[in-house]
Amino acid sequence: MDFSLTEAQEKLRKEARAFLEKECPERLVREMEEDDEGFSPELWGKLAKMGWLGLAYPEEFGGKGGSFIDLAVICEEMGRAMLPAPYLSTVVLCGLTILEAGSMKQKTELLPKIANGERVLSLAMTEPESSWDGTAWKPEGITVRATPSGKDYVINGTKLFVHDAHIADYLLCVARTREGKKPDDGITLFLVDAKSPGISVEILDTTAGDKQSEVTFKKVKVSKESIIGTLHKGWAPLEKIIKKGAVLLCADMVGAGQRVLEITVDHAKTRVQFDMPIGINQYVQDHCAFLVSEVDSSRWLTYQAVWKMSEDLPCETEIAMAKAWTSDSHERACWRGHQVLAGVGYEVDRGVLPLFSRRGKAKQLHLGDSDFYLEKLMQEIEQWPPPEKFRGKPLGIFDIPRGKQVPSWQPWKERWEEIEKRKKERKKKKK
Amino acid sequence: MDFGFTEKQEKLRKAAREFFLNEMPEDFDPDVETMFSLTKEQTAFWMKFQKKAGKKGYLTPGWSKETGGLGYGPIEQGIVEEEWGFTGGRWPNASGLHIAGPAVQVFGTEEQKKKFLPGIAQGTAIWNQAFTEPDAGSDEANQKTTAVLKGNYYVLNGQKTFITTLIKPDYLYTLARTAETEPKHQGISLFLVPADAPGITYQAQGTMGFGTQLNIYYKNVKVPKENLLGELNRGFYHAMAAFEFERSGTGNPANAKRRLTEFIQFCKKTKRNGKPLIKDTDVRKTVAKMAIDIEIQRLIAWEAVWRHSQKGQLPPKGYDLSGFFNKINSTQHPETMMHIMGLYGQLRSGAKWAKFAGKIERRWQVARSVHPAGTLEVNKIVVAGRGLGLPRIPARFNKMIAESLQPKKK
Ligand SMILES: Cc1cc2nc3c(=O)[nH]c(=O)nc-3n(C[C@H](O)[C@H](O)[C@H](O)COP(=O)(O)OP(=O)(O)OC[C@H]3O[C@@H](n4cnc5c(N)ncnc54)[C@H](O)[C@@H]3O)c2cc1C
Numbered sequence: 001m002d003f004s005l006t007e008a009q010e011k012l013r014k015e016a017r018a019f020l021e022k023e024c025p026e027r028l029v030r031e032m033e034e035d036d037e038g039f040s041p042e043l044w045g046k047l048a049k050m051g052w053l054g055l056a057y058p059e060e061f062g063g064k065g066g067s068f069i070d071l072a073v074i075c076e077e078m079g080r081a082m083l084p085a086p087y088l089s090t091v092v093l094c095g096l097t098i099l100e101a102g103s104m105k106q107k108t109e110l111l112p113k114i115a116n117g118e119r120v121l122s123l124a125m126t127e128p129e130s131s132w133d134g135t136a137w138k139p140e141g142i143t144v145r146a147t148p149s150g151k152d153y154v155i156n157g158t159k160l161f162v163h164d165a166h167i168a169d170y171l172l173c174v175a176r177t178r179e180g181k182k183p184d185d186g187i188t189l190f191l192v193d194a195k196s197p198g199i200s201v202e203i204l205d206t207t208a209g210d211k212q213s214e215v216t217f218k219k220v221k222v223s224k225e226s227i228i229g230t231l232h233k234g235w236a237p238l239e240k241i242i243k244k245g246a247v248l249l250c251a252d253m254v255g256a257g258q259r260v261l262e263i264t265v266d267h268a269k270t271r272v273q274f275d276m277p278i279g280i281n282q283y284v285q286d287h288c289a290f291l292v293s294e295v296d297s298s299r300w301l302t303y304q305a306v307w308k309m310s311e312d313l314p315c316e317t318e319i320a321m322a323k324a325w326t327s328d329s330h331e332r333a334c335w336r337g338h339q340v341l342a343g344v345g346y347e348v349d350r351g352v353l354p355l356f357s358r359r360g361k362a363k364q365l366h367l368g369d370s371d372f373y374l375e376k377l378m379q380e381i382e383q384w385p386p387p388e389k390f391r392g393k394p395l396g397i398f399d400i401p402r403g404k405q406v407p408s409w410q411p412w413k414e415r416w417e418e419i420e421k422r423k424k425e426r427k428k429k430k431k
Numbered sequence: 432m433d434f435g436f437t438e439k440q441e442k443l444r445k446a447a448r449e450f451f452l453n454e455m456p457e458d459f460d461p462d463v464e465t466m467f468s469l470t471k472e473q474t475a476f477w478m479k480f481q482k483k484a485g486k487k488g489y490l491t492p493g494w495s496k497e498t499g500g501l502g503y504g505p506i507e508q509g510i511v512e513e514e515w516g517f518t519g520g521r522w523p524n525a526s527g528l529h530i531a532g533p534a535v536q537v538f539g540t541e542e543q544k545k546k547f548l549p550g551i552a553q554g555t556a557i558w559n560q561a562f563t564e565p566d567a568g569s570d571e572a573n574q575k576t577t578a579v580l581k582g583n584y585y586v587l588n589g590q591k592t593f594i595t596t597l598i599k600p601d602y603l604y605t606l607a608r609t610a611e612t613e614p615k616h617q618g619i620s621l622f623l624v625p626a627d628a629p630g631i632t633y634q635a636q637g638t639m640g641f642g643t644q645l646n647i648y649y650k651n652v653k654v655p656k657e658n659l660l661g662e663l664n665r666g667f668y669h670a671m672a673a674f675e676f677e678r679s680g681t682g683n684p685a686n687a688k689r690r691l692t693e694f695i696q697f698c699k700k701t702k703r704n705g706k707p708l709i710k711d712t713d714v715r716k717t718v719a720k721m722a723i724d725i726e727i728q729r730l731i732a733w734e735a736v737w738r739h740s741q742k743g744q745l746p747p748k749g750y751d752l753s754g755f756f757n758k759i760n761s762t763q764h765p766e767t768m769m770h771i772m773g774l775y776g777q778l779r780s781g782a783k784w785a786k787f788a789g790k791i792e793r794r795w796q797v798a799r800s801v802h803p804a805g806t807l808e809v810n811k812i813v814v815a816g817r818g819l820g821l822p823r824i825p826a827r828f829n830k831m832i833a834e835s836l837q838p839k840k841k
Contacts, residue, residue, distance in 0.1 A: 001506050001737045002433040004745075009432075069432060265819050280822045282808075285815035292814055293752055300730035301723070304434045311435075321723045374719040381722050382709060386696045387517070387689050390455035397472040398459050402781055407468035409599040411645060415635040416468065 003300070005073065013073050019050060020081035026352050032084035033209040033355065039167050044085055045117050053091055054115025057099060062112030068244070068310035072251040072303070079252030080259045082355055084210075086120050086164035088252075088366075092245045094121035094172045097189065101229030101237035106191070110170075122168035122194075124159040124215050125238075131160050134372030137242065139184035139235050144217065146175035146188060151224060153177070155190065155217040163366070165201045165213040168194045173217065177232055189234035191226045192217075208362040246323045246367040247309060250302040253330040253363050257295040260356050264291055264337045267344075278340070287336040294333040298326040317380045324373035327364040334360045436510065443507055447489055447514040454480060461519025462690065462790035463780045468635075468643070474598055477523050478554075485554030489515070490528055498536065498544065499552025509681040509736040516682025517689050523598040527551045527558030529680075531604035534621070534673035538661035547602070547623060557598050559626070561591040561605040561647055562670065568802075569809050571606070572616035572667055576649060578607035584653040585609075585622065591647040593636065595803065600626040603647065610664050614826055621666035623658045639796045674804055675751070681736060683757045684728035687764065690794065691721055694768055697787045703773075714771055721764050728756040750818030758807040765795040 005013065023046055032038045047053055056071045057063025071092075078087060095114045098106055113119040130141030144157030155175055165171060171192045178186035192199070198220040201213045229237050265288055268279030278284050305322040308315035334357035338345040345353045364370075403420075407413045436444070456476075469477065484490050485499070493508030494500025501507070515522075522528055532551040535543055550556030567573040576589025587607055594603075603624040610618030624631075630652035636644040661669040695718060698708035708714050732753045738745055768791045769776035780789030801807070815821045824832075 001436065001733060001740075003734050003737050005432060265821065268821055277822055279815075280824060282812070282815075285821055286811055288819055288821060289755075289811035289814040292750070292818060293755060296731065296734075296752060297727040297756075300734060301727060303432060304730060307432045307434050313435075320719075321726055324719070325723050325727070371716070374716050377719040377722065378715040381719065382695060382699070384692050384695060387692055388452055390457050390459055390518075391453050392456040392459075394458040395456045395472070395476060396458065397470065397476060398456070399463070400470070402779070405468060406470055408471040408474045409469075411633040411635040412468040415637065 003303075005069070009069060009073055012070060013077060015050075016052075016074055016077035017080070019046075020077055020083060024081045024083050026082075026355075029082045029084055029352070029355055030348070033358075036203075037167060038084055038209065038211045039086065039164075040084070043083075044120075047085065047087070048115065048117030052087075053117055054111070056091075057095065057111050057115060061099070061107055062115040069306055072248060072306040075248045075251040076255035076258075079255030079257075082256065082352075082359055086122065086167065088245055088249065089123055089164040089168070090114055090119070090121045092248055093123040093241060094170070096244060097123075097172060097237055097241045098191075098228055100241055101189065101234070106228065110191075119169045120164065120167050121170045121172060122162055122165045123174070124162045124165065124171045124192075125174045126159065126161045128158055128160050134368055134375065136161075137368045137372060139182075139187055142174055142176050142183075142187050144173070144175050146173075146177050146190060146222070148177075149221070152221050153188075153190065153224070155192070155220040155222060157217055159215040159217070161204070161212045162201075162215045163210070163212050165194070165215045166203050166211050170194055171199070171215065172228065173222075174234065174238060180232065184235035184239075186232050187235040187238070188231050189228040189238060190222045191228050192220060192222050196220050196222070206362065208358040210359065210362050212362075242367055243319050244309065246373075247302065247305045247319055249363055249367055250298065250322045250326040251306065253326050253360065254295065254299045254302050256356055256360065256363075257291075257298060257330050257333045260333050260337045260353065261288075261291045261295050263353060264288060264340045267341050284340055287340050291333050291336045294329045294336070298322075298329045298333075301325050317377060320373040320377035320380065323368060324370045324377055327373075328370045330360045331357075331364050436506075440507060440510055443492075443503075444510045444514060447511045448517075450484070450487060450489065451514060451518045451520070454483060455518055455520060459520075460788065460790075461686075462693075462793060463788050469597060478598065480520075481522055481524060481554035483554075484522075485552060488552075490522065490524075490554050491532065491552045494532075494536070494548070494552060498548045505736050505740040509733065513681040513685045516680075516685030519686055519689055521597065522554075523596075524551065524554065524557050525597075526560040526595065526604070527556060527602070530560050530673055531558040531602070531623075534604065534660060534669060535623070537673065538621070538669050540657075542657065543623065543660065550601070556601045557596065558602045558604055559594050559596045559600040559645075559647075561594045561603040561624075563593045564590060565592055569806060571670070572614070572619060574606050574608045574615075574619050576605070576607040578609050578620060578622060578654070580609075580656070583656050585656065585659065587622070587624070587630075587649040587652040587654055589649050591649075592644075593803075594645045594647050595643050596645060597643055602626055603631075604660075606666055606670060609666075612664070616667040618664050619667040620663050621660040621669050622654050623660055624652065624654050625658075628652050628654065639799045675739075680753060680757070681729070681732045683753075683761070684725050684732060687725045687728065687760060690790070691718070691725060691764070693790070694718070694787070698771075701786065708771065717767055717771065721760075721767060724756070724760045724764070728753070728760055731756055748818070750814040752814065754804060755807065755810045755814065758801040758810065761794075761801055762798040765791050765798050769795050 023043060051064050052074055054063035055066040059065050098110055126136040127141060127143060130136040135141040146153040146155045155173060171194050173190045173192050175188055175190055176186055177188040180186035198218040200216045203211050203213050206212050268284050268288055269277050271278045301322040305315055305318040308318050337353050341353055344351050348354045407416050488501035489511050491500040492503045492511045493505055496502045535547050562571060564575055566575055578585040578587050603626050605622050605624050606619055607622060608618055609620040612618035630650045632648045634646040636646055638644050698714060701708050735751045735753050738748060772786055775786040777792060778785040778789055779792050782789055816823055
C-alpha cells in the first residue's frame with residue numbers, strides 16, 4: 001500500500017503545474033472557449049517542447065518512455081488548468097491506438113510527428129444513431145461503412161461529437177467493413193487524411209464551447225495501407241485505448257475538481273455576508289465537506305485504476321468504477337461550487353467556475369457516461385462468487401425465535417422479563 | 432503508488448481468513464443472528480472465540496509483542512480487520528480493541544499498560560467506552576459526571592447513556608469532570624473504571640434492532656487514583672486523539688461487501704414478475720452503484736491506515752472521511768436494498784414469507800445507529816473546520832448567543 005507519488009512523479013507534477021500556470025492562464029482558457037478554433041498552435045508547440053506529447057511513447061518513436069502514472073499526473077494538471085488542447089484526442093486516443101495496433105512503418109512515421117507537435121489527430125467514432133446512450137462506445141454503434149473498391153476502401157456516413165476534428169491532420173475513423181457474427185467482428189480502423197476529398201467538418205455548438213464536430217464522409221477513398229491494425233479486427237485495440245482514455249479523463253476531472261474545491265473554499269473564507277465570512281455557516285460547510293468527499297473519492301478510484309493499468313493488472317472493475325463515479329461526482333462537485341459562489345459562480349467574465357462546470361459536462365459524457373460504465377461494472381460484479389461458508393462445527397445456538405432469546409446478563413434479562421411480563425398481563429386481561 | 436499488498440501481507444491475510452472461516456460455526460449468519468442481548472451459550476461461544484483469536488494475535492496484530500500483539504504495523508492490522516469485517520462477526524470487546532486499548536498504549540503509565548493491555552490482547556477482558564451523557568452527546572465536553580479526589584481515590588458521580596456492549600463489561604473507559612473550567616473541555620479527565628466497583632448500576636436501553644446500549648449510573652464510585660489515564664484535566668484531548676483509531680476502519684467496507692455479495696446472489700436467484708431481479712435495469716444500476724460506494728469506503732479507509740503507517744514522515748491530513756462514508760453508506764444501502772424488495776422488504780428475520788432471511792430489514796433498523804464517534808454532521812464540521820480551515824463561531828460566544836435567545840423580560 002502506498003498512496004503517494006514517487007519523487008520523480010512529484011517533480012513532474014510540480015513542473016507541470018508551474019508550466020501551466022504560466023502558459024495556460026484563465027484568460028487563455030476563456031479566449032479559447034470563444035475562439036472559432038479553440039486551439040493555440042503556439043501552446044501546442046510548447047507542450048511538445050516540454051516532452052508531454054510523446055510522454056508515454058517509447059524513445060524509439062520520439063517519446064520519453066514515461067509510465068501510465070506519469071501520463072495521469074500530467075492529465076490531472078491539465079484538468080486543473082483546463083488546458084484547451086487536443087491532447088486526449090491526439091496523444092491518447094489516436095496516438096496510443098497507433099502504438100498499440102499500428103505497423104512498424106506507421107509507428108515510425110506518425111508517432112514522432114505527434115510527439116513533436118507536427119500532427120493533430122482526432123478519433124471519429126460516435127455516430128448520430130448511437131449518440132443517445134452508451135451504444136456510442138459499443139461496437140453495435142459503428143455503422144459507418146467502409147466498402148472495398150479495387151485496392152482502396154470507400155467510406156460513407158456521418159460521425160458525430162468528434163472532438164478536435166476541425167484542426168486535425170488525420171482522422172482515425174472507426175468503420176464497419178463487414179457484418180460479423182458479433183458486433184465487434186468487422187470493425188476496422190482507418191487513418192484518413194483530414195483533407196481528403198469528400199470529408200466535411202462542421203463544428204457543433206456545445207455546452208463547453210469545446211470543439212466537437214459533425215464529420216461527414218462522402219465517398220471518401222482510403223488506401224489499404226491506411227488501416228491501423230488488422231482488417232475487421234480493429235475493435236480490440238480501440239477498446240483498450242478507450243479505456244485508457246476514460247481513466248485519463250478521470251484524472252483530468254480529479255485535477256479540475258481539486259481546483260473547484262480550492263476556489264470554493266477560498267470563496268467561503270473571503271466572501272462576507274451578515275458581517276461574517278459565509279464559510280462560518282454550516283450550510284456552506286456542508287457543501288465544502290461534500291466537495292472534499294467528491295474529489296477524494298474520485299481521486300482514489302481513479303488512481304487505483306491508473307496504477308493497475310500501469311502494472312498491467314486486470315482492472316475492468318476498477319476502470320468502470322472510476323469513470324462511472326467520477327463523471328457524475330465531478331458534476332456534483334461543480335454544482336456544490338455553484339451553490340457556494342452563487343452569483344459570481346454564474347458570471348463568466350470574472351469567475352472560472354462556469355468554465356469548469358461546462359467542461360465537466362463534456363468530460364462526463366465523453367468516452368462513456370455513468371450509465372454505460374455502471375452496466376459494465378455490473379457485468380463484472382455479477383460474477384462475484386458468494387462469500388465462503390464458515391466451516392466451524394454447527395452449534396445450534398444462534399437460530400432462536402424472536403422473544404425466546406433469553407439474555408444472559410442481568411440488565412438485558414431484566415428488560416426481557418419486563419417485556420414478557422407485560423405481554424402475559426395483556427393476554428390475561430383480554431381473557 | 433501501490434494499491435496492492437506484499438506477499439507477506441497476503442500470507443497474513445490468508446492465514447487470518449482461514450482461521451476465521453474455520454472457527455466461525457457453520458450455522459452462524461452474521462445478519463440473522465442478533466449479536467445482542469446474547470444468551471448464556473452465545474456469550475460463552477463469543478468469549479471462547481475471542482480468546483482463541485487473542486492467542487493467535489489476531490485481536491491486536493498491530494501491537495508490539497510485549498503488549499500481546501504480533502508486532503506488525505497499521506497495514507497488517509488493517510488487513511486482519513478487513514478479513515474479520517468480511518466475516519460479519521463482532522468482537523465483544525470492540526470498544527477495548529479500537530478505543531480504550533490504543534488510548535492506554537499511548538497515554539498509559541507502565542503499570543497501567545502491564546495491568547490492562549494483556550487482557551485486551553488476549554481477549555479475556557471486555558471494555559466499554561462510557562463517554563456519552565444525557566447532556567453530553569455531540570457536545571462531549573459538557574460532562575456532568577464528576578470525579579473528586581478523596582485521599583487515594585477519585586469518587587465518581589453521574590450518568591452515562593448509550594454505552595454499547597455485547598457482554599457484561601469488566602472495565603469502563605470513562606470521562607468525568609475534574610475541574611470547573613472555561614472552556615469546559617479543559618477540566619475533563621479519563622478514568623479506567625473496574626466495572627464491578629460498588630456504586631455502579633446498569634440499565635438496559637431498548638433501541639432499534641433490540642439494542643446493545645446501556646444507561647450507566649455512578650453513585651459515589653471509588654476509583655483508585657492510579658486509574659487516571661494520562662494527564663489530569665487533559666482527558667478530552669486524549670480521548671479525541673484516541674478516536675482517530677476508531678475512525679479509520681477497514682472492517683466496515685469489508686462487512687458491507689459481504690452483504691452486497693450475498694445480495695447479488697439473492698438477486699440472481701429471485702424472480703420478480705417472472706424475471707430474475709438481476710436482469711432488471713434499475714436493479715443493475717443500483718447494485719453497481721453500491722459496489723462503487725463500498726470500494727470508495729475501502730480506499731478511503733486504506734488511505735487513512737496508510738497515512739497512519741507513515742506517521743512522522745507525512746504531514747497530518749486534518750480530516751478522515753472513513754466515518755463520513757461509512758455513515759452514509761450503511762444507512763443508504765439497506766434502504767436501497769429494501770426498496771428493491773417491495774412489500775417483502777419489511778419482513779423480519781424468522782417471519783413467514785421473509786425474503787433473504789430478513790437480513791436487510793435488520794440492517795435497515797441497525798443502520799439508524801450510526802452516531803457513535805460523532806454524528807455525520809459532526810464529521811462534516813470536522814472536515815470543514817480542521818480539514819479545510821473554515822471558520823466557526825468561537826465557543827466563548829455560545830452562552831452569549833443562548834442568552835440572547837431567551838425571551839426578553841419586561
Ligand atoms: C447505537 C449507538 C451506540 C453508541 N455507543 C456509544 C458508546 O459505546 N459509548 C459512548 O460514549 N457513546 C455511544 N453512543 C452515543 C453517541 O456517541 C452519541 O449518540 C452521539 O455522539 C450523538 O449525540 P446525541 O445522540 O446526544 O445527539 P445530539 O448531540 O443531541 O445531536 C442531535 C442532532 O444535532 C446535531 N448537532 C449537535 N451539535 C451540532 C452542532 N454543533 N452543529 C451541527 N449539528 C449539531 C447532531 O449532528 C444531530 O443531528 C452511541 C450511540 C448510538 C446511537
